[in-house]
Amino acid sequence: MSNFSGSTAATGERDQRDIDLHGDGDTLREECGVFGIYGHPDAAAITALGLHALQHRGQEAAGIVSFDGHRFHSERRLGLVGDTFSRGDVIARLPGDNAVGHVRYSTTGETILRNVQPLFAELNAGGFAIAHNGNLTNGLTLRRELVRQGAMMQSTTDTEVVLHLVAHSKRGRFIERYIEALRAIEGAYALVALTNKKLIGARDPLGIRPLVLGELDGCPILASETCALDIIGAKYVRDIEPGEVIVFDEKGTEIHKPFPPQPPRPCIFEYIYFARPDSIVGGRSVYxxxxxxxxxxxxxxxxxxxxxxxxxxxxxxxxxxxxxxxxxxxxxxxxxNHYVGRxxxxxxxxxxxxxxxxxxxxxxxxxxxxxxxxxxxxxxxxxxxxxxxxxxxxxxxxxxxxxxxxxxxxxxxxxxxxxxxxxxxxxxxxxxxxxxxxxxxxxxxxxxxxxxxxxxxxxxxxxxxxxxSDHCFTGDYPTHLTDQTQVEQPQHQLSLLAEAS
Structure with missing residues (x-):
């Protein structure tokens, strides 16, 4: 069983109101960005650089979880990547050769520290950290069922559902439990997860959210966009395929394709707005x-x-x-003016x-x-x-x-x-x-x-x-919208609206 140490202190006051953070709200708001690296001695520092390149995908919060072979270490903060992870003392608190990171803009859950990713849990198989870009369209439904079964939720984000689904699985191998959890969720996701032994990437069956594979000094990297590879001098290898689950450990690479093949439906907004112009998405230059x-x-x-x-x-x-x-x-x-405070x-x-x-x-x-x-x-x-x-x-x-x-x-x-x-x-x-x-x-x-x-x-x-996936223009939603067909749900899933520290 792994130990977990970490810090979750906020870097500033909690955002007052949506209008303070986003002006008049008349913009498309970024999703999230994920990054993971396996087997590199500078894993945390490289992850911080990768997240810096992905900052456009989420400016509310950032976090990194590393593993040093014995313990997991976590640093999660509200604010920009550079506000926290440019400091050497913070990176020094993230030792280890393996790390995952996340930049966040919230589409489910409050802008509070308990929701900052990567999320971490101790399971019977060991520690498990996960970072998610996307949104689960049955997250509320699954959450309510898990709570009825006795789960104690610690955040208001849909990503936590995956942790509990893995914990509840009766499968033998960890990867089988993880895949069973993926089969239960609907919607869009690009997931990067870290265990005691493995770095795992997963992309939803339609490939709505992007995820790419890179390599630096022989070490595999997973990232939301190729611009995160460019900033660290990593080589782009390929896109993670829709529905693919890819596992890296000391034995090498293991690929699983647990979903029936279907025509991909990547999100068109990656080209319109979300991706950085210098990224390559789906083999196309965004610029x-x-x-x-x-x-x-x-x-x-x-x-x-x-x-x-x-x-x-x-x-x-x-x-x-x-x-x-x-x-x-x-x-x-x-x-x-690029220097306006958000x-x-x-x-x-x-x-x-x-x-x-x-x-x-x-x-x-x-x-x-x-x-x-x-x-x-x-x-x-x-x-x-x-x-x-x-x-x-x-x-x-x-x-x-x-x-x-x-x-x-x-x-x-x-x-x-x-x-x-x-x-x-x-x-x-x-x-x-x-x-x-x-x-x-x-x-x-x-x-x-x-x-x-x-x-x-x-x-x-x-x-x-x-x-x-062009549903915003056409109304043609590519997946089930389970939560939307249920009785109207509250905006926030927890009754307690916690402060930011």
């Missing part, structure tokens, strides 16, 4: 795909303008593609209204007196878009046209993207003309669904066999 979105948008809905202006940062590659396809010059008409408290409505100007400032020299097209990756509630259009007009733009490098979002997501319910999605409740009027643009257009598919190299969307 080139985003440029393709912009080029296709120019073919579908161009108007006569003077400059193309991206909404930074996620709109930049699409704006480059739009400019190249249309022949209209590209200009940085908006300058983003937990800045906006105490009054009048100050809150100025929040967008903290993050974005007009570059008057590039837009004054000109007809401009603004390019952004997506439209959620429309509040930020409205402020940016007004900012452009105040800076002297003669005309402001708005283009979105994705189709209208008309359905919520249940796989790890924190989108509002349908009533909070502007495109789900308004016509195109109503949306144009709300944000104050001279014209408004979205990328078509078929155009989105063409930009990733497909002839269009085949309704009988779509190549991606």
């Amino acid at each position: 080139e795909v985003r440029k393709g979105f912009g080029a296709q948008l120019a073919r579908e809905s161009h108007v006569d303008v003077d400059v193309v202006v991206p909404v930074p940062d996620s709109g930049v590659p699409a704006a480059v593609g739009y400019s190249q396809e249309s022949g209209v010059p590209f200009e940085l008409g908006i300058i983003r 937990t800045f408290i906006q105490p009054t409505q009048s100050v809150r209204e100025l929040g967008v100007r903290m993050k974005h400032a007009p570059n008057r020299a590039a837009i004054e007196g000109k007809r401009i097209i603004l390019i952004d990756d997506s439209l959620v509630r429309g509040t930020t878009s409205k402020k940016i259009v007004r900012m452009m007009r105040d800076a002297g733009a003669k005309e402001v046209h708005f283009r979105l490098a994705s189709p209208p979002i008309i359905n919520p997501d249940y796989y790890g993207i924190d989108l509002p319910d349908r009533g909070g999605l502007l495109a789900a409740t308004h016509t195109l003309e109503q949306m144009r009027d709300i944000i104050g643009a001279d014209s408004l257009a979205f990328l078509s669904i078929d155009g989105m598919y063409r930009a990733v190299g497909e002839p269009g969307r085949d309704p009988a066999n779509p190549k991606f």
